[in-house]
Amino acid sequence: MSKISELNKERYDTPKEKVALDVKNLKNFRYDMDHCIKCKGGYWLDHTYSPGMKFTTRCPSGVWNDFDAYNCAGKMRIGAAVDEEQLAWSDKLLEVLYACTLCGACDVGCKRNLDLEIGLALEALRVKAVQDGAGPMPAHKKIAQNIEKSHNQFGSPHANRRKWLTSDIKVAEKADVLYFAGCSASYTNPEIGQATAKILNASGTPFSLLQDEWCCGNTLYSVGMIDEATAIARRNVEAVKAAGAKTLLTSCAECYRMWKVDYPKMLGISTDDLGFKVVHLLEFADEALAGGSLKPAKSVDLNLTYHDACGVSRLCDPWTPWSGERGWMGCVEPRLHRRRGTSGLYAQPRNILTAIPGLNLIEMPRLRENAFCCGAGRGTKEAFPDLADSSAKERLDEVREVGAEALVAACPFCKNNFAQTAKANGEKLQVLDISEVILASL
Numbered sequence: 001m002s003k004i005s006e007l008n009k010e011r012y013d014t015p016k017e018k019v020a021l022d023v024k025n026l027k028n029f030r031y032d033m034d035h036c037i038k039c040k041g042g043y044w045l046d047h048t049y050s051p052g053m054k055f056t057t058r059c060p061s062g063v064w065n066d067f068d069a070y071n072c073a074g075k076m077r078i079g080a081a082v083d084e085e086q087l088a089w090s091d092k093l094l095e096v097l098y099a100c101t102l103c104g105a106c107d108v109g110c111k112r113n114l115d116l117e118i119g120l121a122l123e124a125l126r127v128k129a130v131q132d133g134a135g136p137m138p139a140h141k142k143i144a145q146n147i148e149k150s151h152n153q154f155g156s157p158h159a160n161r162r163k164w165l166t167s168d169i170k171v172a173e174k175a176d177v178l179y180f181a182g183c184s185a186s187y188t189n190p191e192i193g194q195a196t197a198k199i200l201n202a203s204g205t206p207f208s209l210l211q212d213e214w215c216c217g218n219t220l221y222s223v224g225m226i227d228e229a230t231a232i233a234r235r236n237v238e239a240v241k242a243a244g245a246k247t248l249l250t251s252c253a254e255c256y257r258m259w260k261v262d263y264p265k266m267l268g269i270s271t272d273d274l275g276f277k278v279v280h281l282l283e284f285a286d287e288a289l290a291g292g293s294l295k296p297a298k299s300v301d302l303n304l305t306y307h308d309a310c311g312v313s314r315l316c317d318p319w320t321p322w323s324g325e326r327g328w329m330g331c332v333e334p335r336l337h338r339r340r341g342t343s344g345l346y347a348q349p350r351n352i353l354t355a356i357p358g359l360n361l362i363e364m365p366r367l368r369e370n371a372f373c374c375g376a377g378r379g380t381k382e383a384f385p386d387l388a389d390s391s392a393k394e395r396l397d398e399v400r401e402v403g404a405e406a407l408v409a410a411c412p413f414c415k416n417n418f419a420q421t422a423k424a425n426g427e428k429l430q431v432l433d434i435s436e437v438i439l440a441s442l
Contacts, residue, residue, distance in 0.1 A: 019332070020323035021120060023265070024226060026083050026128045029121035031330055033076040033083070041113050042072035042106030045370055055365045055398055058105040060373045060391040069096045072106035072118050079125050089134035097125055098137050099387055101380045102222055103310040103373035108341040115338055119315075126224030136223035139383040143219045144228065151214040152183040161213055164190035169197045175206040178245035178276075180259070182252040183215050184412035192412055195435035196251040196281055202442050203293040205284075207249070210239055216258040222378035226266065233263040241275050251281040251435055253311030253411035254377055264319040271318035280312055282410055285438055286348035289355050296441035299358030302430070304437070305404035306349055306361065307395065307418070308371035309411035314341030341369040349410060349434060356441040364398045372398070374409070376417035392421035399429065406430040408437055 019028050043059045050056045057063050062071035069078060078096065081087040100122065107119035129135030136144075146155035164186055165171070179200065185193035200207045214236060221229035236259075240248055250256045260278040264271045271278070288294035317339035326332050346368045353361045366372045375381070375391020396418065399407050407429060409415055419431040 014328040016325040016327040018323070019326045021117070021321065022323070023120055023124040023127050026079065026121075026124045029117055029124050030080065030083055031326060032116040032118065032121050033079040035114065035116060035330065036073055036076035036110075036118070037114070038073040039113065040071075040073065041109040042118060043109075045366065046109070046112060049370050051365045054401065055372070057394075058109060058366070058370060058372065060103060060375050060387065060394070061100045063394055064387045064390040065099070070099060072110070072122070075100070075122060075125070076118070079121055082125065082128060089129065089132060094129065094135060094137065097129060098135070098140075098223065098379070099384050101310070101373045101375055101387075101391065102378045104314045104341065105310075105370070105373065108314045108369050111338055111340045123222075123224070126222075127226050128224070130224040130226070136225065136379070137383040140219065140223040140225075140379050143379065143382060144225060147215045147217070147220065147228075147232075152187060153215055153219055154183060154187050156187045161186045162209070164193040165197070166194055169194065170201050171197070172206040172208050174244060175208040176246040177205055177207040178240060178243055178248050179207045179209055180216070180248055180250045180255060181209070181213065182250060182255040182412075184252055184416075186213070189412040189415065189433070192251050192415075192433045192435050195433070195439040196249075199281070199285060199294070199435060199438055199442070200249075203288045205288075205293070208243060208245065210243060212239070216255045218254045218258045218262075218377075219379045219382075221258065221262050221266070229262070230266040233266050237263060237267070237274065245276055247277045247279055249279050249281065249284055251410070251433070252413075253280070253309040253409075254413060256280045257311035257315050260316055261319045264321075268321055270320045280345060280410065281435055282312060282345045282348040282352070286351050289352060294438075294442065296356045296438070298441050300356050300437060300441050301358040302406045303360045303362060303404050304353065304406040304408055305364050305399055305402055306353060306367075306434075307364075307374065307407060307409040307414055308344070308346065308349075308368055309409050309414045310371075310373050310377065312410050313344035313346065313371060314369040316345065317341060317343040344369060345410075352434065352438060353408070356437065359437070359441075362402045362404050364402055366398065374411075374414040374417045376413040377411070381413070381417060388417055389421055389424075392417050393425070396422060396425075396427065396429070406432060408432045408434050410434045
């Protein structure tokens with residue numbers, strides 16, 4: 001055999017390794033962690049999307065603490081060291097790992113260049129921390145206790161879960177559409193639950209509620225408590241099937257991501273195999289407006305900007321299980337359809353807002369899959385309030401830059417964090433959920 005033939009044989013006969021998109025095993029993402037080239041594509045916006053010198057970053061953690069460990073490039077190296085047992089768990093290591101909103105900005109940034117699974121690697125690192133008995137953070141353990149005891153993340157009495165309902169809201173005993181209100185709309189943001197229900201009523205769409213609604217388990221999954229989150233996923237999916245609903249509708253971006261993406265991920269099925277369709281109010285309202293069942297007639301006179309919440313933008317591409325082999329140059333078989341954030345609900349909110357009389361929609365520089373995270377979701381605000389505040393301030397700078405008098409989102413975590421930060425800084429900014437804006441126009 002010639003020298004060239006020997007080189008080609010070595011090149012193409014790279015031993016293949018079995019791999020899967022399974023966050024329960026960190027080794028599935030060792031290739032991704034090893035091949036991060038520290039290009040900072042997970043930190044900076046691509047230059048083609050940057051309108052100027054301002055607002056050029058995409059990573060909330062990296063803006064909050066510019067030491068490399070706090071952005072994805074540092075975390076990938078840390079992950080490889082954890083896998084090799086070269087790093088022992090410590091309070092500082094846990095801080096670095098959990099001081100991250102898991103917003104997915106680094107993941108979509110990387111997939112424009114290297115197609116590495118950065119987001120799943122970060123999730124697997126947290127699962128590993130819990131498996132090893134080191135994680136999660138104390139604040140997260142408190143949330144887990146609340147969910148176990150009261151079936152909501154706030155620890156509020158479970159008996160009060162339907163107190164958001166008002167007498168003028170019509171709820172069917174059984175219907176094709178089931179509204180999953182979630183913890184926030186049930187306890188801390190009843191205005192979102194009420195607005196959503198009234199929009200459904202106004203469109204002539206019968207809807208039901210779960211007789212015994214539990215937390216979706218968003219925080220549990222996000223901090224690596226995958227066994228507890230999987231148990232809730234199984235329970236909730238079976239409850240919806242038992243109710244006979246064809247569509248599950250949510251008005252919370254975090255709930256939406258959980259039901260559409262993370263439940264299938266944990267249960268080893270595709271989104272299409274859940275047995276029912278998962279939609280956000282954004283999708284429902286957009287279709288209802290197009291079909292004429294919702295008719296905004298009242299003028300909403302606001303110069304308003306829209307914030308693309310992570311759970312309804314880059315994080316909500318449908319899930320499909322995948323396992324196979326990786327060989328030469330990282331090539332995988334069978335082919336893998338990467339989740340790049342392209343299925344986000346980007347057009348729907350803009351269709352809705354531009355259809356409302358009197359409303360002037362002003363876009364921020366960072367938008368759609370490049371939007372800067374509010375900083376509050378996935379257990380971040382509870383464990384790292386300073387990080388949540390830093391992220392909100394960064395985004396509110398953008399709101400001021402475009403001259404908007406109101407900020408609207410489709411997530412209660414975003415609404416609450418922006419409103420609290422704006423108030424603390426003495427800003428006169430109206431912060432609304434999109435359900436409230438839709439209802440005001442009917």
